[in-house]
Amino acid sequence: MLFSLCSSRFYAYATWQILVKLLIFDIDGTLTHLDGATSRAFASAFERLFHVENSCTRVPMHGRTDPVIFMDYFERNGLQGNWQEAYAQFCVAYIEVLPQFIAATPMARLHSGVPELLHELERRRESAALALGTGNMEAGARKKIGHFDLNRYFPVGGFGDSHHERSGIMRDAVRNAEAYYQTVFDPSECWVIGDTIYDIEGGKALGLKTLGVATGGAFSAEQLHASGADVVFEDLSDTVAVLTAFGVL
Numbered sequence: 001m002l003f004s005l006c007s008s009r010f011y012a013y014a015t016w017q018i019l020v021k022l023l024i025f026d027i028d029g030t031l032t033h034l035d036g037a038t039s040r041a042f043a044s045a046f047e048r049l050f051h052v053e054n055s056c057t058r059v060p061m062h063g064r065t066d067p068v069i070f071m072d073y074f075e076r077n078g079l080q081g082n083w084q085e086a087y088a089q090f091c092v093a094y095i096e097v098l099p100q101f102i103a104a105t106p107m108a109r110l111h112s113g114v115p116e117l118l119h120e121l122e123r124r125r126e127s128a129a130l131a132l133g134t135g136n137m138e139a140g141a142r143k144k145i146g147h148f149d150l151n152r153y154f155p156v157g158g159f160g161d162s163h164h165e166r167s168g169i170m171r172d173a174v175r176n177a178e179a180y181y182q183t184v185f186d187p188s189e190c191w192v193i194g195d196t197i198y199d200i201e202g203g204k205a206l207g208l209k210t211l212g213v214a215t216g217g218a219f220s221a222e223q224l225h226a227s228g229a230d231v232v233f234e235d236l237s238d239t240v241a242v243l244t245a246f247g248v249l
């Protein structure tokens with residue numbers, strides 16, 4: 001069994017271009033600026049579902065997964081019982097209201113350079129495969145980037161649905177991308193692109209390359225550098241520089 005698994009992976013290596021890179025993008029603060037729509041949708045769904053007024057909303061969200069944020073909400077608002085069961089109910093309510101909150105947020109936008117970068121990467125799809133790597137539940141992630149018609153760029157990814165740790169999300173992103181693209185990615189050819197030190201740490205834990213971008217507001221370029229990012233940009237607006245960093249210009 002082990003031999004057949006290894007040989008099938010080798011066969012994939014032998015029949016596909018092994019120099020294909022995998023670029024794993026975070027969403028919040030990296031691709032998108034939703035100007036608080038996520039936390040407002042979170043609070044709205046939570047309050048409606050659990051009949052809580054003026055929920056304690058000072059729950060940090062940067063770099064955390066949806067289940068962890070929910071667990072924090074659950075505890076800070078004094079709810080009792082099984083939070084996992086409550087979370088399953090919450091997901092349905094949250095996904096229902098999230099698009100409305102994004103649509104009602106005039107400042108919701110893509111970060112500078114993102115459309116141009118994705119367009120150029122699409123043109124290089126023979127050498128650069130794309131995936132998501134986000135703490136969002138997948139349904140939430142799809143609603144967020146769907147608002148900007150970006151789902152077509154990201155057929156696959158790793159999500160926060162069942163993970164508390166960033167490294168688990170990144171591992172899923174690589175595995176799911178390998179299954180989707182029918183290839184094996186060399187870790188040294190995989191990049192994690194994110195705005196928090198947690199993205200950087202999660203990527204490094206798996207031996208992946210990391211690109212930090214300081215557009216999320218929670219971490220400066222210096223902090224992203226200090227966390228060990230291979231490359232750091234203030235934003236993604238210099239398309240040529242970013243493509244050069246990835247080695248796909």
Ligand SMILES: [Mg+2]
Pocket residue numbers: 026027028029030063194195196216
């Ligand atoms: Mg982020």
